[in-house]
Amino acid sequence: MPITPDQIPAQSQDRTPALESEMVPRPMYDDLNYKGSGKLQDKVALITGADSGIGRSVAVYFAKEGAHVVVVYLNEHDDARETQQAVEHYQRRCMLIAGDIRNEQFCHEAVQKTLDQFGKLDILVNNAAVQYLEPSLQDIDAARLGDIFATNIFSMFYFTKAATPYMQPGSAIINTTSINAYKGNSSLLSYSTTKGAILAFTRSIAEPMLEKGIRVNGVAPGPIWTPFIPDAFPGEAVENFGKQVPMQRPGQPKEVAPSFVFLASEDASYMAGQVLHPNGGVVIGA
Numbered sequence: 001m002p003i004t005p006d007q008i009p010a011q012s013q014d015r016t017p018a019l020e021s022e023m024v025p026r027p028m029y030d031d032l033n034y035k036g037s038g039k040l041q042d043k044v045a046l047i048t049g050a051d052s053g054i055g056r057s058v059a060v061y062f063a064k065e066g067a068h069v070v071v072v073y074l075n076e077h078d079d080a081r082e083t084q085q086a087v088e089h090y091q092r093r094c095m096l097i098a099g100d101i102r103n104e105q106f107c108h109e110a111v112q113k114t115l116d117q118f119g120k121l122d123i124l125v126n127n128a129a130v131q132y133l134e135p136s137l138q139d140i141d142a143a144r145l146g147d148i149f150a151t152n153i154f155s156m157f158y159f160t161k162a163a164t165p166y167m168q169p170g171s172a173i174i175n176t177t178s179i180n181a182y183k184g185n186s187s188l189l190s191y192s193t194t195k196g197a198i199l200a201f202t203r204s205i206a207e208p209m210l211e212k213g214i215r216v217n218g219v220a221p222g223p224i225w226t227p228f229i230p231d232a233f234p235g236e237a238v239e240n241f242g243k244q245v246p247m248q249r250p251g252q253p254k255e256v257a258p259s260f261v262f263l264a265s266e267d268a269s270y271m272a273g274q275v276l277h278p279n280g281g282v283v284i285g286a
Helices: 053-064 077-089 104-118 142-166 186-210 228-232 257-264
Strands: 044-048 068-073 094-098 123-126 172-176 215-219
Touching: 044 053, 044 104, 044 142, 053 068, 053 077, 053 123, 053 257, 068 077, 068 104, 077 094, 094 104, 104 142, 123 142, 123 257, 142 172, 142 186, 172 186, 172 257, 186 215, 215 257
Parallel strands: 044 068, 044 123, 068 094, 123 172, 172 215
Antiparallel strands: none
16 A cells, blocks of 8 residues: 555654665565566666665566666665665676766776676666755855756766667666656755756757667656655655645655666667656646
């Protein structure tokens, strides 16, 4: 059963990135009723931010569909190992790579380690991000902008640049944007702006990548119960999270991951430059 807003108590964490292991209740990243059918059999997927949240769920669903997974994360080692155990539960290999995706050299090294370990790279999921609560424009300085753009969008340039020379026709790139790229969010101004940039990046690079046989698409989640929430918001703002959408509840990572499976698989062979919207019923018109 989905978690309802009244099941989410006030909570916050004093570290960034926040830890999934400390959230109450824990996000739901796997659905035992979901049975894989080999859609990604023996593919190799590199997923940034796969230690927790949506990224963890995508890693697990890819494994259920037969893929091996590379988890790129910053320093949430315990959370990352939990993801690794979940992937290996489905008899797939999982490699952990810790480091700072704001550093272009690290991004290239992560791709090279993937190639060294698995011999190929079929799916790139640019998912890692940070967000900050910003009551006013005056709270945003150059350092904040530099950090959030380097994490949320520059890293996508770095990983795509590093990975695509090695990706074969039939490969896929999936970028995580957000409902805020379409609707805006005045309290998450810098984050929403980067998500708009990701949308433009996805649409802009999709056509030239088709020349290489690589499909580029995106996913724009709505309010999903992940470590993003107790990380960015004060405790009282987290309580009853998710009421603002028509379904009047937060989404769970496991409700987003199937969108990534679809876009990574041959089911989406006629899609490029598109965005899927698992957002609780909000109609997006652009």
